[in-house]
Amino acid sequence: MIESEHWFGDAEKHARYRVDFILVDFILKDARLIIELDGHEHHSTKEQLKKDAIRQRYLTRAGYSVIRFAGSEINRDPAACVREVREMYKERMQRAPAKYRVLYIDYRFLFRQMTKAKRFYQNLHPSKSLQNPSLDKFITHAVGWLHEKSFITAFIFVPPEEEYYIKPLDGQTTEYEKGEVRINVMAHDLYSAELGVHMESYAHLFDEFFLVADDPIYVLPLRSVLPAKLSDRVLGGQNFEFLAGGKLLRRGNDETAFVGTDLARVLWQDVWYPIGTAMGLDPYEL
Secondary structure, X not given: OEEEEEEEEOHHHOOXXXXXXXXXXXXXXXXXXXXXXXXXXXXXXXXXXXXXXXXXXXHHHOOOEEEEEEHHHHHHOHHHHHHHHHHHHHHHHHHOOOOOEEEEEEHHHHHHXXXXXXXHHHHHOOOOOOOOOOHHHHHHHHHHHOOOOEEEEEEEEEOHHHHHHOHHHOOOEEEEOOEEEEEEEXXXXXXXXXXXXXXXXXXXXXXXXXXXXXXXXXHHHHHHHOOOOOEEEEEOOEEEEEEEEEEEEXXXXXXXXXXXXXXXXXXXXXXXXXXXXXXXXXXXHO
């Protein structure tokens, strides 16, 4: 489906987040393609080139590919431009995932849990020399523990003073056994609040939401993007209700901040499990 002159982003936040509200020329939502028609008079100044670069990065982070055509290309051979779009559309649709999944990570939470888990596992296995895993390695193990596959977009929210340690991962695509993960690093002073804002603002782009965190601040944003009604599931011959469309990597039931909230009904794994296997431990050693 092609839409013309599509305003991209959250209109209500236009005043606070100017980059979050972008007009694109054409958008093919199912293939996540955006087509931009660049007239020379509107895309030749330094200021406009800067705005175009910001917009390109923004749309890429949101999971879209951008095709740009110069005005001269369109005037010279519009049919060739259409053919190129059709070919790219077909290619994208052939490898498009059945579902679009997003993984949100609270970096400080994860770092604290890595430190605690390393101390615990080192005491449990004194003969082993354990080290905290790299973030990209943790992510591939996290995806495995969540029993997911295909393409996943990961957003890591981090305070600006700690961005340095993981900035090289920004824009990186990491392959794992069943697919790949594209990593985006998002630095902000109020990183926890911004994670929630981002989750709600981009909910229309994703089908399933995964969260590596354990803090009451995430209850409202995650609940808002999940289905209103509970789903039924049979496990071990027993029926139970759960919130579909999301999964958590959090602390255990005796520690989690989500007790008494709807997020207690979201499928989850203990965040120490992927940390441990990313350190090199076998599942039976956890």
